[in-house]
Amino acid sequence: MGTGEAYRDASAHGALRRSLSPFQIVVILSLTLAVAAMAIRSPRLPWDVAVFAFHLAFLVCGVWRVLLVVAARPSPTRPLAAAPDIWPRYTILAALHDEADVAHQLISRLTEIDYPHDRLEALLLLEAHDLETLDAVMAADRPRWMQVIVVPPGSPGTKPRALNHGLARATGDLVVIYDAEDDPDPLQLREAAGRFAGDGAGRLACLQAPLRIRSRCGRPNALQRQFAVEYAALFEITLPAMARLGLPFPLGGTSNHFRTDVLRALGGWDAYNVTEDADLGFRLWRRGWRLDVIRRPTYESAPNGVEIWLPQRTRWLKGYMQTWGVHTRTPTGLGWRGVAALVMSLGLALVSAGMHAVAMAWVTMSLVMAVAAGAPPTVGAFSLSVMILGLAAAWLQCVLGARKAHTPYSAADMILAPLYWSMLSLAFAHAAWRLIREPYAWDKTPHQRDPIQVEDTDAGLAAPDLLAAGRRAA
Numbered sequence: 001m002g003t004g005e006a007y008r009d010a011s012a013h014g015a016l017r018r019s020l021s022p023f024q025i026v027v028i029l030s031l032t033l034a035v036a037a038m039a040i041r042s043p044r045l046p047w048d049v050a051v052f053a054f055h056l057a058f059l060v061c062g063v064w065r066v067l068l069v070v071a072a073r074p075s076p077t078r079p080l081a082a083a084p085d086i087w088p089r090y091t092i093l094a095a096l097h098d099e100a101d102v103a104h105q106l107i108s109r110l111t112e113i114d115y116p117h118d119r120l121e122a123l124l125l126l127e128a129h130d131l132e133t134l135d136a137v138m139a140a141d142r143p144r145w146m147q148v149i150v151v152p153p154g155s156p157g158t159k160p161r162a163l164n165h166g167l168a169r170a171t172g173d174l175v176v177i178y179d180a181e182d183d184p185d186p187l188q189l190r191e192a193a194g195r196f197a198g199d200g201a202g203r204l205a206c207l208q209a210p211l212r213i214r215s216r217c218g219r220p221n222a223l224q225r226q227f228a229v230e231y232a233a234l235f236e237i238t239l240p241a242m243a244r245l246g247l248p249f250p251l252g253g254t255s256n257h258f259r260t261d262v263l264r265a266l267g268g269w270d271a272y273n274v275t276e277d278a279d280l281g282f283r284l285w286r287r288g289w290r291l292d293v294i295r296r297p298t299y300e301s302a303p304n305g306v307e308i309w310l311p312q313r314t315r316w317l318k319g320y321m322q323t324w325g326v327h328t329r330t331p332t333g334l335g336w337r338g339v340a341a342l343v344m345s346l347g348l349a350l351v352s353a354g355m356h357a358v359a360m361a362w363v364t365m366s367l368v369m370a371v372a373a374g375a376p377p378t379v380g381a382f383s384l385s386v387m388i389l390g391l392a393a394a395w396l397q398c399v400l401g402a403r404k405a406h407t408p409y410s411a412a413d414m415i416l417a418p419l420y421w422s423m424l425s426l427a428f429a430h431a432a433w434r435l436i437r438e439p440y441a442w443d444k445t446p447h448q449r450d451p452i453q454v455e456d457t458d459a460g461l462a463a464p465d466l467l468a469a470g471r472r473a474a
Helices: 003-011 022-041 045-071 103-111 131-139 159-167 188-197 222-244 260-265 276-286 306-327 331-373 381-405 411-437 464-473
Strands: 090-096 120-127 146-151 174-178 204-208 211-213 256-259 290-293 298-300
Touching: 022 045, 045 222, 045 331, 045 381, 090 103, 090 159, 103 131, 103 146, 120 131, 120 159, 131 146, 146 159, 159 260, 159 276, 174 188, 174 260, 188 204, 188 256, 204 222, 204 260, 204 276, 211 222, 222 290, 222 306, 222 331, 222 381, 222 411, 256 260, 276 290, 276 306, 276 331, 306 331, 306 411, 331 381, 331 411, 381 411
Parallel strands: 090 120, 090 174, 120 146, 204 290, 211 298
Antiparallel strands: 174 256, 204 256
């Protein structure tokens, strides 16, 4: 499979196509007619129905979060991954763009990976015009199993296009994706290889490693702490729970481990989707494959300012919108479990991002006006109950996720959380606008060199049998 063929196959019916499917047209027309009929009957009826739907969404979101917390509890009987008799060949793909500052750091960290070097290759994927990063990579001391691949000029200029170029050249039975800032646990590849080898049904296609945020130096600011806890809730609670429930889920943008043949059969990543990872999780499910999670993490750094956080979050939400549009064209291909997972992950993420600021402003204004007038609040008991349930469930998920990820989460952070969640509404509005004007533009997140090297302090992750077997094989 050539490089061009790889990403065109994945993109032909993906985000590149912007027209509505017959199913989507029918749904939109039905909703429009329903709203018009309600307005004719009573001008206030559409508003009342919208408010009820808003309450229902908050209620469902709260119940879903509680379910995830319960489902995320690890099974005490789950065995550790066993070392395979012959370690499969592994390919690491790392797409670098404007990463001269961190290129040497990434190379150093990948060199520390504990995997038989004769079964390992790393492909560093660089853009042809990015001479500064190319110079930095070529000047670094690289092991023999680490190669530099220059991606030829082309469109779109996205990370998934570069990954498809690397996928066409990968020789591994398994492939993993890392970003320029990543610091993966040295034994992560061994754990993933053991899990794939132990898949008796042969339907496991992808494993997601948890992403954990750590501070570069000193005490992280409020934005970084909220970001770290958000990651903890997602990777320590949500994704493990969805995997345990046997549901598909949106993958993280890095530390995804795949069966190479399965990934190629799907045509690789959708080069026009700016959250190609989220899309790929559901495309795997459509083909009958299963996703799961592993325990050994990859460490990353949080954005240190709104000027970095906002473009990154805008891209994520824009990609969620693209993925929602792609997979609701023919939802029957997902089955009811896939549709439920799509709605409860991407759907609720988009709705909550769009409505958080509105909800908080509504409640705040109602309370302020009531205090100023010396009258009881106009917010009804049911509305307050629903909102309190939603907040409590979100806090619970964050607290437990932070505990698992060893991430600090104080009472002050909990109080500030609704403000952080409300900031998502700004990113949502920006994402919707960018989806219309620049649907395939990739908002690059700048990365800085991390001076801190942190040992993995998680107890119980050593898997002595796997570690010993791996070192003997190496």
